[in-house]
Amino acid sequence: MGVATAKEGETVELNVGFSGSAGRSAARSAADSVIREFAFDAITIRASPKAAKGLENNPNVRYVEENGTMFALAQSTPWGVDRVDAEVAHSNGYTGAGADVAIIDTGIDSDHPDLQANLGSGKSFVQCSTKGGCRYGAKPADNTCYQSWDDDNDHGTHCAGIASGDDNSQGVVGVSTENTLHAVKVLDKCGSGSFSDIAAGVEYTADQGWDVGSLSLGGSSGSQTLRDACQYAVNNGVFLVAAAGNSGPCTDCVGYPAAYDTVMAVSSTNSSDGLSNFSSQGPEIEIAAPGTDIYSTVPGGYATFSGTSMACPHVAGAAGQLAAQGYTNTEIRSRLKNTAEDIGLAANESGAGLLDDAAALGLDSSDST
Template identity: 35%
Template structure:
């Protein structure tokens, strides 16, 4: 491939789109060497071809994210590249009540109690386990999160910290790692460290390419867990590729199944086999009505009417598989603080094996249906600590 010619063509298409409005495309290279050579040429040329500065690389999957109105002129290169239109992806928070007054119902929330996290704290609090939360950011001034947040990254504005302008990301961070025992709440793993990755805007919307760049950043930053409380209905090859690469790098990816109440289908990226797919339960340890469920779900966790941190130092109650996912991420942090080095596959096997069975459900024909269980942090950590030392 003639990379200067290819990049000049991209620069022209970005600068003067022949038709329509610019939309982002994910261009993945077939061979790593091609990508490295193209990236080298890009770095040399963008000082003079200024529109190329809008091209964002993902080194993890050998891809470029490019704003284009049309991909027609790229067809000449299709033997060497794969083109995928960037799509929108949405958060998985379902319902929200009004803010709680006077910190009512905070302390240790019911979901944290239900998965038996407090019984683990004498052994593990998730100390220094690094968790990337790809979401709307976090409230860095929140008393619950004062000692729980690392700088992270803002993919929407690289010059700013990933401040939360929505609330969802702060809620997720609180469930995982809130550490305000005197006047606020305690999360599942209160001494773990959250790295907010702001990929979602104030409306809770993001592009797949932002998720890809967020996962890329988490891998390069050496994180241990990625919490992904969002989903989409369609399959993305580029997103699958980056999930595979992150898993091979040793990062555990926990993803929410979705809030459509479906019985045999879940959203992507939770549907990818490399992730740990999470459904939601309620206080009675039954699968929440809104939660997707079925054979693609790996584990369930509390997700109905969950109280957690909110922007401007407040607390809110939310429901969704998003909330369930963060309980699971916290439980894995408790495990990894005691057994660092466990592979994503080992952790996935362990978390399903140690789950508490859910009440047996019956279908319309009266036949019993067995679901995956609900996460049990105490059994998870105990079983993990019994593993031979060669596994760590």
């Protein structure tokens, strides 16, 4: 379980997975307070370490885990849109209109001119705040929290612009230009969020019936609660894609949730079709996308970042275009892999190859009109 040692009288925040009503009752009875209940037979509580130990020994409890933390996998432009032949899709009328893409991240800047036309709804599972410093050294974005799901960091807005920046003759264009973007804010101003917050965001995405969940976040250790949430979302028709992580160079270090088999793991490439030096590698990698020096939206303007976080929304935008054409989540995953371009990288580096948006839509790169 790995519950941290607490001083006498203190409690710890736990995610508890259970089986049936008896397990739920046991978890609730052990709790000093209930923080969140999920639809997939899990609950987040505060309880004493002694109560946690009792739950571990309960045959109706599947797991007990401390509610750990994941972080935004940032940072390092629209050369990537061109490289995956998204402009071919645009010129042939494939805009992604009608599909819903959830950016499960730090939020989205609600008044950015390159995103406003494509913004749908949003929900925040952490507080939006631009005041104060950050424990982990990140600088909060210079932005106003007009909405609870506004971006007080900049990471989520950057990912949103890559996935579906508006084709409005200014700023940047995304892989999709008319996917509806939904801000599911699970990471705070410092770019961190608990397993429970992120699981709740994934669950919420599924409950809204949205097509794509884009997760440019992760950690080196997994969470059974988040694994359950991802399974719940996929069972409910969501295509999930996640950043592989920035732990490279390595040969087997894909982070979570990308490492879950319910999620498409994305590695990062540079403008020379090489693997980005920071990109995590491993057998879980299914596809690669541009992630080095990606120019996109941030609150109040634009910036260039690098990371597998930037590769992930390239795939999310392409998935949204496929969803708009009626493909299911499992069909989207297969089609993206089956049409990927072989750029000579090993399978543990790029999976099936580099994302080819045009090919996934049945177009040839010469089909530009």
